Amino acid sequence: MQQRSLGSTGLQVSRVGLGTMTWGRDTDEHEARDQLIAFAEAGGTLVDTAAGYTDGDSERLIGTLIGDVVSRDEIVLATKAGVSRRSGERVADTSRGSLLPTLDASLRRLGVDHVDLWQVHVWSDRTPLEETLTALDIAVSSGRASYVGISNYNGWQTAQAATWQRAVPGRATLASTQVEYSLLNRAVEREVLPASAALGLGVLPWSPLGRGVLTGKYRSGTPSDSRGASQVFAGFVGAYLDDASARVVEAVVRAADGLGWTPLEVALVWVRDRPGVTAPIVGARTTQQLRGSLDLDDKVLPAELVAALDDVSATARGGA
Template sequence: MQQRAVGATGLTVSRLGLGTMSWGRETDEHEARDQLIAFAEAGGTLVDTAAGYADGASEEMVGRLIGDVVARDEIVIATKGGISRRRGERETYASRGRLLADLDASLRRLGVDHVDLWQVHTWVDGVPIEETMTVLDHAVATGRASYVGVSNYTGWQTAQAATWQRAVPGRAVLASTQMEYSLVNRRIESDVVPAAAALGLGILPWSPLGHGVLTGKYRNGIPSDSRGASESYGRLIERYLDTRCQGVIEAVAKAADGLGWSMTEVALAWVRDRPGVTAPIVGARTAKQLLGALGVEELTLPPEIVAALDDVSED
C-alpha cells in the first residue's frame, strides 16, 4: 500500500487507515485479529482508535494484538482523547487535567510508552484554546506522543489552533485534522480543507462511506441485521437517505457497474484522492467487509468519473 506524509510533517502512513470504533462493541477479538492481519498483509500501517471507543475496550483490543499480530514498529498508532461515557452519557472535555488523564489511560490500555499520533477528539466551548494546545505540547515534550492533531474542528477552529501552535517556536505543530468526509458529506470543503492546506495539516476522513450508505446496502431499505436497524444508528442513516443523497448513491452504483468495481471501491477511491487527504479511515465490523475495501489500493478513478461524481454530489 502506498504511503503518504501526514500534512507537512515527517510522519508517513498508509493511504488507507484502519478504524477500530466498533472493536470491543460490535467486533469481537477474533474478527479484530482477522482485520488487523488482512490490513497489515495489504501493507496498511495507520490504525486509528480513541479513548472513547467502547469505553476504552477498542484501545485494549488494539493493545492485545500489538506484538502478537503485528510488530509495534510496523504500525502507526493514532488515538484521541476528549470524549467519554464515564457517567453513562456522552461527555466532551478539553481541559488540561482531563486530556492528560485520557492520554495516560490510553497508553496503559494500549500497552505502549507512546503513540504516534494523538488527537484532541472534539472542540469544547468554554475551554481556552491555549490550555488545550499546551496539553499537546506537553504530550510531545514528554515523549507520550510523536505527533499531534485535532478532530471535528470547524475551519475557523482548525485555523485558530494551528496558527496558535505556529506562533511560537518550540510548540508542537499540528500534523492532522480528522473530519467526516464522503460523497454524501462534503461540508468540510468550504472551510476545513482550505484551512488545512494553508497550515500544513493532513486530512484523515472518517466515515468515508457515508455511514455505509455508499456501499449500497441501504438502497432498497434497511436490512434488519444492519446497524441502520438500531434506533440510535437508524436516525443517523436517515439523514443520508434524502433525495440528494439517493442521487449520489445511484451515481456511485452506475459508476461501479460501468467500471466493474464495487460501490465501496468507487466511494473510497473518490475520497482517498481528494486534495489534502492523507488517508480515509475505514471502519468495518468484519474482516470480510474490510477485505472489500482494501481492493481499492490498486484502483484509480478515471477523471471523467470523478467529474461526474463531483457534479452530482455538490451541495
C-alpha cells in the same frame, strides 16, 4: 499499500487507515484479530482508535493484539482524547487536567509507552484553546506522543489552532485533522480543507463511505445485519437515508457498473484522491467488508466520472 506523508510532517502512514470505533462491542476479539491481520497483510499501517470508543474497550482490544498479531513498529498508532461517557451521556472535556490523564490511561490500555498520533477528539467552548493546545505540547515534549492533531474542528477553529501552534518555536505543530468527509458530506471543502492545505495539516476523513450508505446496501431497505438496523447506529445511518443521498448513491452505483468496480471502491477512491486527503479511515463490520477497501492502489477514477460525481454531490450537506 502505498504510504503517504501526514501533512507536512515526516510521519508516513498507509493510504487507508483502519478505524476501530466498534471494537470491543460490536466487533469482538476474534473479528478484530482477523481485521488487523488482513489490514497488515495488505500493507496497512495507520490504526485509529480513541479513549472514548466503547468506553476504552477499543484501546484494550488493540493492546492485546500488539505484539501478537503485529509488532509495535509495524503500525502507526493513533488515538484521541476529549470525549467520554459519564452516566451514559456524551461529555466533551478538553481541559489539560482531563486530556493528559486520559492519554496516560490510553497508554496503559494500549500497553505502549507512546502513541504515534494523539488527537483532540472535539472542540469545546468550555476550555480556552491555548489550554487544550498546551496539553498537546506536553504530550510531545514528554515523549507520550510523537505527533499531535485535532478532530472535528470547523474551518476557523482549525486555522486558529494550527496558527497558535506555529506562532512560537517549540510548540508541537499540528500534523492532521480528522473530519467527516464523503460524497454524502462535503461540508469540509468550504473552509477546513483550504485551512488544512494552507497550514500543512493532513486530512484523515472518517465515514468516507457515507456511514455505509454509499456501498448501496440500503437502496432497497435496511438489512437486518447492518449497522443501520442496530440500536446504537440507526440514527447515525438514518440521517443519510434521504432522497438527496439516494441520488448520489445511484450515481455511484452507475459509475461502479460502468467500471466493473463495487460502489464501495468508487466512493472510497473518490475521497482518497481528493486534494489534501492523506488517508480515509475505514471501519468495517466484517473482515470480508474490510478487504474490499484494501486493494485499491491501482484504481484511479476517470476524470469524467470524477466530474460527474462532483456534480451530483455538489450540494451534499454543505458541499461547495
